[in-house]
Amino acid sequence: MNIVVLDGYTLNPGDLSWEPLQRLGRLTIYERTGPEQIVERARDAEIVLTNKTPLRAATLEQLPKLKYIGVLATGYDIIDVKAAAERGVIVTNVPDYSSRSVAQLTMALLLELCHHAGRHSDSVKAGDWAASRDFSYSLTPLIELSGKTMGIIGLGTIGKQTAKLAQAFGMEVIATKRRLPVGTTEDNVRIVELDELLRLSDVVSLHCPLTPETEEIIQRKTLDRMKPSAFLINTSRGKLVREQDLADALNEGRIAGAAVDVLSQEPPGSDHPLTKAANCILTPHIAWATQEARSRLLETAAANVTAFLAGTPVHTV
Known part of the structure; x- marks a missing residue:
């Protein structure tokens, strides 16, 4: 078999x-492929295995030998x-493959919003502590998570992993979940309506899939239902x-802060509004990318191909 990444x-x-x-099989790996190079390669x-290189109908028409597409990710909207x-x-x-890693970054971003450890470290290295009259100082309010409430929109695999970590910090967790009645409890997480969660x-x-129903679920009217002291992740x-x-x-102080690992366009333009927003932490889509998660991804992708070659495909979409 001729396999192309x-x-x-x-x-x-x-x-x-x-x-x-x-x-x-015979494996050819390209680090990156532009739209104009897909058919040739x-x-x-x-x-064909692809992470973010799209395979649309017009492209597929020009690939008569193609029998299998393996998406090197969970989301497959590029196909x-x-x-x-x-x-x-x-x-x-x-x-x-990345559930634990994504949950881990979720909490890392939340802790950064609570303590701004990076900003304080930069301040110390700039000499501010050495010049301080006091043994301790803070540049931002410092926030304890115990007793706070985390609302998880989408209590799937990643949402459940995040809930466990939040509960370990002493947080109460509530969530929305499709196909679960409001008022029920799952893994010590109470299922509520979206409006109640925001309030x-x-x-x-956010841990829900992107669907027509969830696209722009966070917008002015839902942001206005959140506490002024609340964070969005x-x-x-x-x-x-x-x-x-x-x-x-964020700029108007209607919520207290946000941390975002994903954007609607990646990479973003230099004028993206969140790059200049108040108290907004941005990371470049790294939640999935720990070495451990990527190793699981590669092993599972190979297992998917093996199952296909055996005539028993798995993880089909």
Whole structure:
């Protein structure tokens, strides 16, 4: 089998082994592939693996040998799944490989909003502590999480991992979850309506998939339902948030802070409103990218290909 990886660098910048895929066929790896290079590079491939390089209907029409697309991620919106199905092309993804890592960054971002450890470290290194008249000083309010309420929008695998970490800090956790009645409890998390979650939460953390129903679920009217002291965290999908509305809420003091690992356009333009918003922490879509998570991703992607070659595909979408 001829296997082509279109954009392997993000998954494996050199700290992992491609051997699990190499043993399955003739493997060609490209670090990055531009839109104009896709057809040329994938023309002779029966199996194509892609992380963020899109495979739309017009592209698929030019790849007659293609039998299988493996998405090196959980989200698969970069693939025209309908067009692939019409051509008999199997599409798979890799679910749940990064749940613990994403939950970990969620809490890291929350702790940074509470303590601004990086800002205080920079201050010390700039000589501010050495010049201080006192043994201790703080540049921002310092916030204890115990007794606070975290509201999780989307209590799936990542949401549950995040809930466990929040509970370990002494937080009460409430959540929204499709297909669970309001008022029920799951893993010590009470299921509530969105309006109640926004009203009660000291921290709102997004962990729901991007769907027509959830796109821009965070916008002016929902931000206005949050406490002025509340934080918003997004480690899920950028388009869950109307970003100009969030920037306005931060700059006007209608919420206290935000931490965002994902944006609607990645990478963003230099004039993106959140890059200049008050008390807004931005990280470059790194929640999924621990070495441990990427190793699981690569192993599962290889297992997906193995199952396909055996005639029993798994993780199909």
